[in-house]
Amino acid sequence: MRSDLVYSAGRTIENRFLLATTVIRAVRVLHVNSTRTEDTANRALSDISEGRYASPVLPRITPPPFIEPLLITPAA
Secondary structure (H helix, E strand, O other), X not given: OHHHHHHHHHHHOOOHHHHHHHHHHHHHHHOOOOOOHHHHHHHHHHHHXXXXXXXXXXXXXXXXXXXXXXXXXXXX
16 A cells, blocks of 8 residues: 555655655654554655645756866976
8 A cells, every 4th residue: 555655656756865855754743652653654645645745846956167177387
């Protein structure tokens, strides 16, 4: 059953690392000591698959600034 939850959440957030990070953060926030951690993880995965926790858009990566070559002058 959890594989179905992971698959449906993976359709919302395609990046696996972002999905794992989002699930871990949601479990830390939602977990109550009197319940099983597995149930909390299942709840977080189902909430993510419904689009409650994360925007599936990754931030745009900007290229690093151009670095001019070093000009080496001989010592006189």
